[in-house]
Amino acid sequence: MSSIIKSTVKRLLWAVVVLLGLSVMIFSLLRIIPGDPARMALGETASEEAVALYREEMHYNDPLPIQYGYWLKGVLQGDLGMSINTKRPVLQDVKEFLPATLELVLWASIPPIFVTLFFGIAAAMYKNRWPDYLLRFTGYIAIATPSFVWAVFLLLIFGFWFHILPSIGGRISLGYQVPAVTNLVILDAILAGDWAAAWDAFLHIILPATALSIGHVMQEARIIRSAMVDNSGKDYITMITSQGVPARVINQKYLLRPSVISAVSIMGLDIAGMFGNAFLVESIFNWPGLSRYALNAIMGKDINAVCAVVLIYGVIFILMNFLVDTVVLILDPRMRQGRSS
Amino acid sequence: MGKEENILEVRNLSVSFKVMDQVSHVVDGLDFFVGRGQRVGLVGESGCGKTTTLKAILNVLPRNAIWEGDVLFEGKNVREMGREELNHLRRKGAGMIFQDPSSALNPVFTVGDQFLTALRYTYDTKVNKKVLWQQALDALSSVSLPDPERIMENYPFQLSGGMRQRVCIAMTIAAGRQVLLADEPGTALDVTIQDQILRLINRLVEEKGLSVVMVSHSLGVIRESTSYVNIMYAGTIVESGVTDQVFSHPKHPYTKALMACIPKLTGAGIAEGIPGRIPDYLNPPAGCRFCPRCPMAEDICRKQKPPRTEAEPGHWVRCFCAEGVR
Numbered sequence: 001m002s003s004i005i006k007s008t009v010k011r012l013l014w015a016v017v018v019l020l021g022l023s024v025m026i027f028s029l030l031r032i033i034p035g036d037p038a039r040m041a042l043g044e045t046a047s048e049e050a051v052a053l054y055r056e057e058m059h060y061n062d063p064l065p066i067q068y069g070y071w072l073k074g075v076l077q078g079d080l081g082m083s084i085n086t087k088r089p090v091l092q093d094v095k096e097f098l099p100a101t102l103e104l105v106l107w108a109s110i111p112p113i114f115v116t117l118f119f120g121i122a123a124a125m126y127k128n129r130w131p132d133y134l135l136r137f138t139g140y141i142a143i144a145t146p147s148f149v150w151a152v153f154l155l156l157i158f159g160f161w162f163h164i165l166p167s168i169g170g171r172i173s174l175g176y177q178v179p180a181v182t183n184l185v186i187l188d189a190i191l192a193g194d195w196a197a198a199w200d201a202f203l204h205i206i207l208p209a210t211a212l213s214i215g216h217v218m219q220e221a222r223i224i225r226s227a228m229v230d231n232s233g234k235d236y237i238t239m240i241t242s243q244g245v246p247a248r249v250i251n252q253k254y255l256l257r258p259s260v261i262s263a264v265s266i267m268g269l270d271i272a273g274m275f276g277n278a279f280l281v282e283s284i285f286n287w288p289g290l291s292r293y294a295l296n297a298i299m300g301k302d303i304n305a306v307c308a309v310v311l312i313y314g315v316i317f318i319l320m321n322f323l324v325d326t327v328v329l330i331l332d333p334r335m336r337q338g339r340s341s
Numbered sequence: 342m343g344k345e346e347n348i349l350e351v352r353n354l355s356v357s358f359k360v361m362d363q364v365s366h367v368v369d370g371l372d373f374f375v376g377r378g379q380r381v382g383l384v385g386e387s388g389c390g391k392t393t394t395l396k397a398i399l400n401v402l403p404r405n406a407i408w409e410g411d412v413l414f415e416g417k418n419v420r421e422m423g424r425e426e427l428n429h430l431r432r433k434g435a436g437m438i439f440q441d442p443s444s445a446l447n448p449v450f451t452v453g454d455q456f457l458t459a460l461r462y463t464y465d466t467k468v469n470k471k472v473l474w475q476q477a478l479d480a481l482s483s484v485s486l487p488d489p490e491r492i493m494e495n496y497p498f499q500l501s502g503g504m505r506q507r508v509c510i511a512m513t514i515a516a517g518r519q520v521l522l523a524d525e526p527g528t529a530l531d532v533t534i535q536d537q538i539l540r541l542i543n544r545l546v547e548e549k550g551l552s553v554v555m556v557s558h559s560l561g562v563i564r565e566s567t568s569y570v571n572i573m574y575a576g577t578i579v580e581s582g583v584t585d586q587v588f589s590h591p592k593h594p595y596t597k598a599l600m601a602c603i604p605k606l607t608g609a610g611i612a613e614g615i616p617g618r619i620p621d622y623l624n625p626p627a628g629c630r631f632c633p634r635c636p637m638a639e640d641i642c643r644k645q646k647p648p649r650t651e652a653e654p655g656h657w658v659r660c661f662c663a664e665g666v667r
Binding site: 127232233234235236237238239240241242243244245246249253254257258261331332333334 | 396399401403404428429430431432433436437439441444445446447448449450451455458459462463496498509512513516
């Protein structure tokens with residue numbers, strides 16, 4: 001176990017280095033764009049003296065490395081600048097919109113893991129029989145269809161034709177008041193003991209989460225399926241079968257674990273990628289998330305907001321990578337050996 | 342050899358593999374018998390179906406295999422066994438030592454995990470984990486592995502090839518199986534380790550009174566460790582008999598050629614080898630499978646499969662032309 005801790009610490013340190021690199025890039029982005037940041041902040045009508053004062057106050061006259069130091073200090077204290085679009089501190093916007101995207105991605109990533117495993121295992125166990133063909137055929141369609149097309153289809157089918165799921169979007173129906181604790185609506189509703197609100201919020205999240213995850217689920221299920229089929233012919237499976245261990249135990253343990261390792265890495269990247277890709281689904285489902293906010297910021301050349309979102313998604317990406325590496329480390333002891341020596 | 346004492350009989354076994362849309366006929370009408378406590382050898386070139394035969398005995402052939410014929414373990418047909426009976430055979434009846442120890446253990450689980458799982462199911466009732474652990478430690482000690490506690494906690498990649506082979510042997514003998522199916526033990530390892538592994542197997546077999554099917558392509562190994570030998574060519578037993586008898590008076594042209602391949606310390610230099618190669622299993626010769634390489638082949642050899650004939654008492658051969666046959 002100590003080898004796990006050792007390489008985990010090592011990866012954590014690397015993550016910090018990568019984050020610093022990212023911050024340098026974002027800072028450069030902020031300074032590279034043409035125009036005087038002080039003038040942009042104060043507007044056309046501000047007097048020349050006011051701009052000069054502001055420039056001095058914001059350390060814009062100092063050399064770039066020193067400016068970077070001040071900027072980083074500000075970012076670490078939560079100062080992400082003002083948004084041109086919303087005329088509010090960017091931090092406030094982030095606090096408002098990030099939880100919605102976070103909740104969406106959580107629901108689009110964690111429950112689908114079990115669906116992925118179920119599909120992958122079922123297809124491998126019934127190789128070249130109908131469950132396998134069904135998965136492969138529907139898999140192609142699911143993977144080839146972009147998430148926004150799924151979003152529209154799902155909305156049409158379940159929202160407008162069958163009326164079983166909400167069709168106007170949003171996170172929860174009007175009329176429910178959920179006290180904000182974590183800002184994850186379903187969790188907050190459960191914490192408040194308001195089961196009706198939790199159920200309503202759950203109904204709202206089903207379609208966007210499905211639209212966002214369906215392609216990934218099918219892709220990863222296919223990866224697990226082929227890994228299991230490949231590995232089932234390995235000597236170590238024949239060996240343990242020849243020892244009289246029941247097939248159920250072999251499939252669920254000795255075949256499954258070596259077969260999910262490659263899928264886990266891909267899953268992690270897919271989940272991190274969902275944050276950035278969520279904007280279309282968020283737009284279609286009227287989901288007040290950060291991806292949609294970022295889209296608007298890009299359209300409105302709201303540079304502070306764009307940089308803040310890039311920074312946040314960068315941090316999420318790095319954290320996700322770290323998490324995936326740690327899971328792989330736990331699943332595959334060979335990795336531990338390779339890293340610690 | 343009294344047939345009623347046979348613990349294992351393989352009769353007219355044929356195994357084919359579906360490869361893409363073709364069928365590869367590897368094992369072709371194979372017979373051999375193992376008496377209780379007997380050590381039987383199975384010799385042949387690489388690719389002649391030795392491993393396939395062993396896998397058929399435990400019914401662990403790959404999914405694309407099609408097999409016919411009978412494998413009788415203590416008189417019961419393995420092919421007709423239900424899941425429980427089959428698992429009983431695998432747990433208590435016969436165990437296999439795989440050729441390549443580097444791939445026979447699961448890379449992502451500790452030795453202890455795999456060992457305990459295998460042991461657990463050899464009991465009909467639930468057994469305390471400590472008892473199983475101790476049993477595994479004893480088995481590891483009996484294969485001369487130092488520090489078995491540490492090995493149980495290790496992952497396979499932390500062990501050397503020889504150690505892994507010993508672990509596999511320990512797993513196979515620990516549960517008190519009656520028949521050991523040894524698939525070229527040690528071949529994947531270097532020569533000195535191979536020798537140690539063979540000695541170990543011979544010692545364990547002696548101590549526990551096991552029956553053995555020793556598969557090898559090395560005549561030296563077979564001569565040393567078996568009392569009865571089956572010479573295999575392209576999925577058929579071409580000659581069988583008491584080891585000494587077969588080695589001193591080989592009858593089948595293939596056996597003779599095989600013997601001639603052994604480099605001798607005295608005499609004229611390097612052995613010649615057998616011209617040609619193992620037949621294409623997708624489209625094997627209609628008659629005797631050795632026919633294309635045989636110096637004595639006649640017309641009949643190309644058309645018919647030679648029957649199993651007793652050339653001299655207890656010494657069987659599948660050949661139309663061997664001495665004692667005609």
